[in-house]
Amino acid sequence: MPSPAAVGGGRLADPLLAADVVVGAKDKYWVPADEREILASQKSGAGEDGRAPLLYRTFRVKGPLINLYRLLTLVRVIVVILFFTWRMRHRDSDAMWLWWISVVGDLWFGVTWLLNQITKLRPRKCVPSISVLRDHLDQPDGGSDLPLLDVFINTVDPVDEPMLYTMNSILSILATDYPVEKYATYFSDDGGSLVHYEGLQLAAEFAASWVPFCRKHCVEPRAPESYFWAKMRGEYAGSAPKEFLDDHRRMRAAYEEFKARLDGLSAAIEQRSEACNRANGKDKEECANATWMADGSTQWQGTWIKPAKGHRKGHHPAILQVMLDQPSKDPELGMAASSDHPLDFSAVDARLPMLVYIAREKRPGYDHQKKAGAMNVQLRVSALLSNAPFIINFDGDHYVNNSQAFRAAICFMLDPRDGADTAFVQFPQRFDDVDPTDRYCNHNRMFFDATLLGLNGIQGPSFVGTGCMFRRVALYSADPPRWRPDDAKEAKASRYRPNMFGKSTSFINSMPAAANQERSVPSPATVGEAELADAMTCAYEDGTEWGNDVGWVYNIATEDVVTGFRLHRTGWRSTYCAMEPDAFRGTAPINLTERLYQILRWSGGSLEMFFSRFCPLLAGRRLHPMQRVAYINMTTYPVSTFFICMYYLYPVMWLFQGEFYIQRPFQTFALFVVVIIATVELIGMVEIRWAGLTLLDWVRNEQFYIIGTTGVYPMAMLHILLRSLGIKGVSFKLTAKKLTGGARERLAELYDVQWVPLLVPTVVVMAVNVAAIGAAAGKAIVGRWSAAQVAGAASGLVFNVWMLLLLYPFALGIMGRWSKRPYILFIVLVTAVAATASMYVALAGSLPYLHSGIKLV
Numbered sequence: 135m136p137s138p139a140a141v142g143g144g145r146l147a148d149p150l151l152a153a154d155v156v157v158g159a160k161d162k163y164w165v166p167a168d169e170r171e172i173l174a175s176q177k178s179g180a181g182e183d184g185r186a187p188l189l190y191r192t193f194r195v196k197g198p199l200i201n202l203y204r205l206l207t208l209v210r211v212i213v214v215i216l217f218f219t220w221r222m223r224h225r226d227s228d229a230m231w232l233w234w235i236s237v238v239g240d241l242w243f244g245v246t247w248l249l250n251q252i253t254k255l256r257p258r259k260c261v262p263s264i265s266v267l268r269d270h271l272d273q274p275d276g277g278s279d280l281p282l283l284d285v286f287i288n289t290v291d292p293v294d295e296p297m298l299y300t301m302n303s304i305l306s307i308l309a310t311d312y313p314v315e316k317y318a319t320y321f322s323d324d325g326g327s328l329v330h331y332e333g334l335q336l337a338a339e340f341a342a343s344w345v346p347f348c349r350k351h352c353v354e355p356r357a358p359e360s361y362f363w364a365k366m367r368g369e370y371a372g373s374a375p376k377e378f379l380d381d382h383r384r385m386r387a388a389y390e391e392f393k394a395r396l397d398g399l400s401a402a403i404e405q406r407s408e409a410c411n412r413a414n415g416k417d418k419e420e421c422a423n424a425t426w427m428a429d430g431s432t433q434w435q436g437t438w439i440k441p442a443k444g445h446r447k448g449h450h451p452a453i454l455q456v457m458l459d460q461p462s463k464d465p466e467l468g469m470a471a472s473s474d475h476p477l478d479f480s481a482v483d484a485r486l487p488m489l490v491y492i493a494r495e496k497r498p499g500y501d502h503q504k505k506a507g508a509m510n511v512q513l514r515v516s517a518l519l520s521n522a523p524f525i526i527n528f529d530g531d532h533y534v535n536n537s538q539a540f541r542a543a544i545c546f547m548l549d550p551r552d553g554a555d556t557a558f559v560q561f562p563q564r565f566d567d568v569d570p571t572d573r574y575c576n577h578n579r580m581f582f583d584a585t586l587l588g589l590n591g592i593q594g595p596s597f598v599g600t601g602c603m604f605r606r607v608a609l610y611s612a613d614p615p616r617w618r619p620d621d622a623k624e625a626k627a628s629r630y631r632p633n634m635f636g637k638s639t640s641f642i643n644s645m646p647a648a649a650n651q652e653r654s655v656p657s658p659a660t661v662g663e664a665e666l667a668d669a670m671t672c673a674y675e676d677g678t679e680w681g682n683d684v685g686w687v688y689n690i691a692t693e694d695v696v697t698g699f700r701l702h703r704t705g706w707r708s709t710y711c712a713m714e715p716d717a718f719r720g721t722a723p724i725n726l727t728e729r730l731y732q733i734l735r736w737s738g739g740s741l742e743m744f745f746s747r748f749c750p751l752l753a754g755r756r757l758h759p760m761q762r763v764a765y766i767n768m769t770t771y772p773v774s775t776f777f778i779c780m781y782y783l784y785p786v787m788w789l790f791q792g793e794f795y796i797q798r799p800f801q802t803f804a805l806f807v808v809v810i811i812a813t814v815e816l817i818g819m820v821e822i823r824w825a826g827l828t829l830l831d832w833v834r835n836e837q838f839y840i841i842g843t844t845g846v847y848p849m850a851m852l853h854i855l856l857r858s859l860g861i862k863g864v865s866f867k868l869t870a871k872k873l874t875g876g877a878r879e880r881l882a883e884l885y886d887v888q889w890v891p892l893l894v895p896t897v898v899v900m901a902v903n904v905a906a907i908g909a910a911a912g913k914a915i916v917g918r919w920s921a922a923q924v925a926g927a928a929s930g931l932v933f934n935v936w937m938l939l940l941l942y943p944f945a946l947g948i949m950g951r952w953s954k955r956p957y958i959l960f961i962v963l964v965t966a967v968a969a970t971a972s973m974y975v976a977l978a979g980s981l982p983y984l985h986s987g988i989k990l991v
């Protein structure tokens with residue numbers, strides 16, 4: 135067998151050599167896992183006479199490493215059991231009620247850890263064979279048999295989600311390497327703002343030169359902001375190396391101009407509207423506040439700058455505008471260079487894919503269901519206009535970083551093995567703007583590079599919200615082929631309830647075609663405007679299954695996990711694809727407060743899911759048992775907060791009592807705890823090997839888990855408690871991604887402190903631990919302790935210090951700008967400890983009972 139490192143470009147003759155992406159040095163612990171399948175497929179003649187070849191490779195972790203990982207897991211299970219038995223035999227504590235809580239806590243930690251761990255014991259990597267797909271579906275004349283694709287992109291607020299990012303995403307989508315006539319982009323603007331509408335117009339205009347430029351010179355990535363500011367560029371791969379430098383310079387100038395116009399858009403619209411109001415509406419009351427479109431005579435239908443009746447956020451009619459029409463079927467070469475158009479596109483296909491602007495209707499009294507609601511409207515509108523069998527979705531701040539990504543996802547969908555049963559292909563979320571040490575664990579590497587690979591070896595990764603390709607019929611609640619009842623049964627028991635999908639006959643009629651991957655050119659949309667408008671109204675979904683069994687799921691803070699769960703529960707599988715270079719990239723909140731709010735939404739949403747009809751315990755047999763375990767974990771993890779906080783606050787006992795031990799004999803207890811923590815860390819060290827991560831990634835993950843459990847998860851629990859009492863619960867806000875750069879310094883967000891109640895619990899925990907260390911030191915000085923007592927106190931101290939280390943990023947966060955000099959934190963901490971200690975010593979003189987060992991309570 136050839137070593138995976140030697141895997142190169144695709145040759146059908148030897149599919150073993152077909153993986154496009156070299157399994158590189160980072161992946162040295164991975165070996166092929168699909169040799170048998172490949173030999174079988176070779177024998178059966180796949181890839182010949184139109185039969186589909188295998189379109190991806192799978193890799194597993196090398197035997198010795200994964201077996202070590204499994205062995206350590208087993209060892210830890212044994213240690214935990216021993217620990218537990220030991221505790222049950224030594225029911226001795228300075229406070230038995232605390233002892234009982236801590237025993238239950240240990241049981242909880244033991245079990246949840248195990249449930250989490252067993253889903254990671256068989257990780258799988260899938261690598262798409264894009265060149266095999268090309269050989270299979272691209273035609274010699276430049277045409278292609280690739281299936282149709284609809285791209286969804288969502289945004290709400292042009293300030294919180296800067297337009298520059300959104301428009302870069304649009305440009306990267308328009309320029310991606312997928313046959314232009316085969317995909318259409320649906321831009322959903324939930325704010326209904328004219329600035330987004332005109333921004334999109336500008337982007338479409340700029341795309342007319344940006345897209346041919348990308349094609350001509352094969353540039354990557356195809357989001358201009360990232361392209362022009364990339365530190366390193368690959369080798370030139372285009373067709374006109376001589377012209378490249380000139381074209382690059384001109385394109386960059388054009389991009390700067392585009393940016394300036396985008397920047398000036400808000401002001402321009404405001405000025406224009408004032409002028410128009412003066413001209414049109416001075417006397418007419420109803421349009422005195424109107425926002426006017428570029429022609430100066432049409433009022434913007436959506437949200438006005440000065441909100442008015444029927445024109446404000448949450449209350450405006452639906453708007454739909456096809457910004458770029460469906461392109462012709464055959465390539466159209468661009469213009470030759472001329473004086474007002476200096477770039478030569480005469481040898482490049484200059485067509486652009488279809489682009490549609492959507493702002494759905496908003497009306498007071500309706501719950502608009504945020505992103506899920508927006509995507510369901512996109513799902514209906516796209517069904518009427520292009521009706522592609524596959525859909526890929528993006529948050530407004532995520533762009534296509536690798537122009538092969540759409541093809542990569544298609545590889546998994548069309549693969550002859552379980553392609554037809556695959557409901558979605560999830561790519562990892564990767565971020566650009568995170569600080570180099572990833573202080574707030576924004577990259578979530580342990581999740582994206584370990585946990586999801588584990589799930590990939592079971593039924594597939596969960597849906598994480600963006601960068602995910604879907605099979606349209608799966609969203610319509612169809613069964614996967616392998617669970618499809620035979621025809622007879624289906625005829626008898628139609629699962630579809632009347633009015634499940636709403637009243638639009640055109641939509642219902644589009645459904646059978648949505649499964650058809652072979653349609654080469656989309657049928658020209660024949661739907662009327664009225665029907666399109668109807669699909670975008672709030673009332674459309676009344677009394678239907680939208681948001682329930684159809685489309686993305688409603689009434690939950692995190693529509694993503696639950697929608698993926700619904701698909702898995704129906705028996706569909708999913709595939710995880712992490713490619714190099716990253717398929718998509720986005721921006722992350724690098725401000726502590728924003729980040730905590732994000733965690734709050736995720737944890738609150740998880741709990742909501744557990745207590746909803748989408749509880750993993752209620753799913754039927756189509757959900758793989760291990761997958762169920764994973765979902766139970768994903769929806770109950772915030773409960774840990776109860777026990778973690780208890781452990782964290784327990785040092786407070788040291789302030790009031792001479793000595794306090796939660797479990798006696800304390801030294802054996804401490805030894806067990808040390809071993810248990812050490813085995814977890816050891817397992818982590820093996821895990822980061824196969825996941826290709828660094829020690830820092832692991833530490834960040836630990837730290838952020840603890841920061842979440844002390845500060846955020848209690849709030850999530852409160853949220854679910856309020857909801858169960860019928861109160862609305864905590865409200866979740868849009869994660870703001872402010873623009874850094876430009877006038878503001880890089881990473882400025884990192885140093886902003888916004889004080890919110892969410893920060894308080896963790897501050898209290900830190901204060902308690904610092905004070906406890908001080909008090910213990912004070913006691914050691916005045917208490918004349920025996921050596922054994924000092925040893926006991928010292929092992930407790932190790933625990934305190936360990937906790938403080940885990941909270942370190944949080945401490946830096948609340949220091950704001952001071953955190954640029956971390957030693958200040960050290961000085962503050964030492965001073966605080968010294969102060970409590972000396973206070974203790976001073977007080978001990980006047981209040982002798984403090985160190986006499988007499989219990990206060």
Ligand SMILES: O=c1ccn([C@@H]2O[C@H](COP(=O)(O)OP(=O)(O)O[C@H]3O[C@H](CO)[C@@H](O)[C@H](O)[C@H]3O)[C@@H](O)[C@H]2O)c(=O)[nH]1
Pocket residue numbers: 288289290291295322324503504505508528529530531598599600691692693694695732736867868869870
């Ligand atoms: O009324 C709304 C609210 C949000 N969005 C869009 O939804 C996306 C995600 O919202 P955001 O506030 O950015 O959430 P994040 O915390 O950044 O997102 C993560 O968490 C969400 C909830 O789990 C997932 O939906 C996202 O994909 C995932 O990236 C953005 O594109 C928004 O524009 C809408 O379209 N309409």
Ligand SMILES: [Mn+2]
Pocket residue numbers: 529531869
């Ligand atoms: Mn986001």
